[in-house]
Amino acid sequence: MKIRLIYCLLAVSLLACNKEEEASCKVSSFSPEVNGGIVSIFVSSDGGSGIYELEYGSNGFSQGSGTKDTISNGDQVHNLSPGIHDFYIRANCDGTEWSEWVGPKSVLLN
Numbered sequence: 001m002k003i004r005l006i007y008c009l010l011a012v013s014l015l016a017c018n019k020e021e022e023a024s025c026k027v028s029s030f031s032p033e034v035n036g037g038i039v040s041i042f043v044s045s046d047g048g049s050g051i052y053e054l055e056y057g058s059n060g061f062s063q064g065s066g067t068k069d070t071i072s073n074g075d076q077v078h079n080l081s082p083g084i085h086d087f088y089i090r091a092n093c094d095g096t097e098w099s100e101w102v103g104p105k106s107v108l109l110n
Helices: 002-018
Strands: 026-035 038-046 052-058 067-071 083-091 102-109
Touching: 026 083, 026 102, 038 052, 038 083
Parallel strands: none
Antiparallel strands: 026 038, 052 067, 052 083, 083 102
16 A cells, blocks of 8 residues: 555656646737837736847747847847848746747848
């Protein structure tokens, strides 16, 4: 009986360790907007610190290989070349925890 209880407790703890926890915040809206060659990033989140991590690059880039910036709502991205650019964003929940990435959202710069 004791051995069965130990196996049951071990199984429960292993399942709990493999469960991926959801972040305590999430991006609720995200809109990159072009105005005269400058891209303004409008974003809000459910919870979080008001700080966001933005990743961007040429259309179709592999996430993880783009340019990353830490931004706040309304910040701008300058000096992008003409063409289509993709943007991903995630919210900072509490300093060390980040939400899931949202995107891509694409914009065309002439």
